[in-house]
Amino acid sequence: MENEKTPLIIASFSLFFFIGIFIIHLTLVPTKGSFQIKLNMNPILSHEKNIKDNTLRLEEELKNKFEEERKKNAEVYKKNGFEVFGNVKYKKVDIITNEFCPNGIDAVWLWVNGSDPVFHKALEENGQRGGDGRYRDYNTLQYSIRSVYNFAPYIKNYYIVTMGQIPDFLNTSSLTFRDYKLRIVDHKEIFPNNKDLPVFNSNALEVSIHNIKNLSSCFLYLNDDMLLGKKLDIRHFFNDYGLLNIYYNGWSAPEEEQAKKNSWHKSVSFSNKLVNDKFHNGEVVKHPYVSHHCYFFKTDTLKEMESVWPYQFAKTRTHKFREANDLAIPFLHGAFTAETGKGIYIPERNYYYGSFTSDRINNLKVYKDIQKSHPQCICLNDGFSGNDNIFKSETEKLNEFLNQYYSEPSPFEKNAFDLS
Numbered sequence: 001m002e003n004e005k006t007p008l009i010i011a012s013f014s015l016f017f018f019i020g021i022f023i024i025h026l027t028l029v030p031t032k033g034s035f036q037i038k039l040n041m042n043p044i045l046s047h048e049k050n051i052k053d054n055t056l057r058l059e060e061e062l063k064n065k066f067e068e069e070r071k072k073n074a075e076v077y078k079k080n081g082f083e084v085f086g087n088v089k090y091k092k093v094d095i096i097t098n099e100f101c102p103n104g105i106d107a108v109w110l111w112v113n114g115s116d117p118v119f120h121k122a123l124e125e126n127g128q129r130g131g132d133g134r135y136r137d138y139n140t141l142q143y144s145i146r147s148v149y150n151f152a153p154y155i156k157n158y159y160i161v162t163m164g165q166i167p168d169f170l171n172t173s174s175l176t177f178r179d180y181k182l183r184i185v186d187h188k189e190i191f192p193n194n195k196d197l198p199v200f201n202s203n204a205l206e207v208s209i210h211n212i213k214n215l216s217s218c219f220l221y222l223n224d225d226m227l228l229g230k231k232l233d234i235r236h237f238f239n240d241y242g243l244l245n246i247y248y249n250g251w252s253a254p255e256e257e258q259a260k261k262n263s264w265h266k267s268v269s270f271s272n273k274l275v276n277d278k279f280h281n282g283e284v285v286k287h288p289y290v291s292h293h294c295y296f297f298k299t300d301t302l303k304e305m306e307s308v309w310p311y312q313f314a315k316t317r318t319h320k321f322r323e324a325n326d327l328a329i330p331f332l333h334g335a336f337t338a339e340t341g342k343g344i345y346i347p348e349r350n351y352y353y354g355s356f357t358s359d360r361i362n363n364l365k366v367y368k369d370i371q372k373s374h375p376q377c378i379c380l381n382d383g384f385s386g387n388d389n390i391f392k393s394e395t396e397k398l399n400e401f402l403n404q405y406y407s408e409p410s411p412f413e414k415n416a417f418d419l420s
Helices: 002-028 032-079 117-125 140-151 202-206 263-279 299-308 310-317 329-339 360-373 388-405
Strands: 105-110 157-162 180-186 218-223 226-228 244-253 287-290 295-298 343-347 351-356 377-382
Touching: 105 140, 105 202, 140 157, 140 218, 140 226, 140 388, 202 310, 202 329, 218 226, 244 263, 244 295, 244 329, 263 287, 263 329, 287 329, 295 299, 295 329, 299 310, 299 329, 329 343, 351 360, 360 388
Parallel strands: 105 157, 105 218, 157 180, 244 343, 351 377
Antiparallel strands: 218 295, 226 377, 244 287
16 A cells, blocks of 8 residues: 555655746746846836936036036125135025025014104213214105015014104004014013113114014014015025025125224124134134125024124123124124025125215106116115205105105005095
């Protein structure tokens, strides 16, 4: 019986053996069938490879584009006698507003009513009689706010920093409209030590504006003589790589000859020295003056600057009037941003700087230039030197022009919704 089963067992074993060999053969030898399976998978692998190749190609194109822009800007800097600052590198980021400014962009104004008797009394009590052009009020604040409301509608929060004064044109019973809000900020809110008040020095106020409660991470900072001239795209402020655009004009610090005559130039030179001590071991390196238009600040950057120069911030706050060792915040913010690789200097574009004077012909030319060019930002500097009657008539003409240029009121004005 056992002998009869032996051939059957041998046959079964042989069958399984040959089947095993055949399976191993199929696995190891590239037969037509196995290649066919691999060929069927190639479209998927090819697609994935194409995606990867395209991504690398686009990445390289963006990187090359960035390097070209950086070199182009560097040539412009050197042409104007400037150095190239910061270790700016290409960043692979898709910049959109909620990434760069996560809680939006606000607007901040410094304002004073220089014709207010209470203000004049405070000036005299602190050793200065009368006033000058820095304190005159042309009612330009009203139109500056209109310009932001009409040309930068993404800005929802408005802050007016004052010495307890309230502009006459505001409807104080209605400072909220839909998602737009305006708030009057007293100097006491932003000064850590109220013993330093009152101050009549814009430099002292500028070193403190980042202390405004609930201020956004980004904000547009304007003097009351600064206005937007047309729609302001958010990307005007920063490029596709998340770097802040730092607009500069023709000056560069230190301007030694100018500093001999003017306290403002002295404060810029003083601030430039602080930057060089911090980043260049005291070597004299030129930094551009930033454009005196529509400043764009990062709140965190201002706080970081104060942590680097705490004594100078505190000292500037104690200066009731301008002094040579004041910090020049717009200049310092620009230089610090560039030196830390968070921004890049570029020449100002389509900005207009004009003087409002007692000369009617000059003023008419200013209005004509603005109407013709529709600049991105406008600054109407006080160059007035006439008597009260001329001041009144020229101010009326100025307001007439501004009312035509900015015909739509902001929702915070008295009679803003008067349909009669």
